[in-house]
Amino acid sequence: MSGRARVLIWHRAPDGGPGAVEDAYRAISKELAGTPGLLANELLGAVDDAGRLLVMSEWESLAAFLEWERGADHRTATAPLRPFQDRERDRFFEVYEVRDAFGGE
Template identity: 40%
Template sequence: MSEHRARVVFLVRVPQERTGDFLRAYEAVRHLVAEGVPGHLVDQVCRCATDPEQWLITSEWARLADFEAWERSPEHRDLVRPMRECFTDARSLRFVVHAQTPEPVTSVIRADPAPVVVTGGG
């Protein structure tokens, strides 16, 4: 099961007066992670549409073991400390991707479509 992709979800509360600090800290973390943490695929930060202090941070990993190795590293603790200092509450969940819809197929549109030839009697 550890060979499947994984999604890690953090549900956090950030007081409105700490929003700027939180987003600056998140930007520092996401750029460093995206530039070189093995197994990291993508992450997002989302703000609740109905509660401005509720945030969702998700990250996708090639394998759950990749996230767990990153989370145990001293670099991780030091890097995320400024972000965690903004939280008044936090919950973390880990999921292994069980199934997924296929990636959409993009169609190729030619600039010069071939001419259509119509033949026949009329």
């Protein structure tokens, strides 16, 4: 078991298209570069709906994510994406702990 954690946050693009979400994601990614415990993040787009997007971040551990989330910089750093969170979903934000993994070589 890796102990890693994945954080998923669903977004909805404004009527003009996904560009605003993509721009906010890129700005936040630059800001978060070098954050202790953050291994990677990705912006994923739904194949069947260009307006549905998902940010997935991977953390070395749940503890590393929670420490960052509770820190003073968390809300400021992620503010550019907050207006696009898909609040129509029952859960627009989820945290998963990796329990098992296969490399698939």
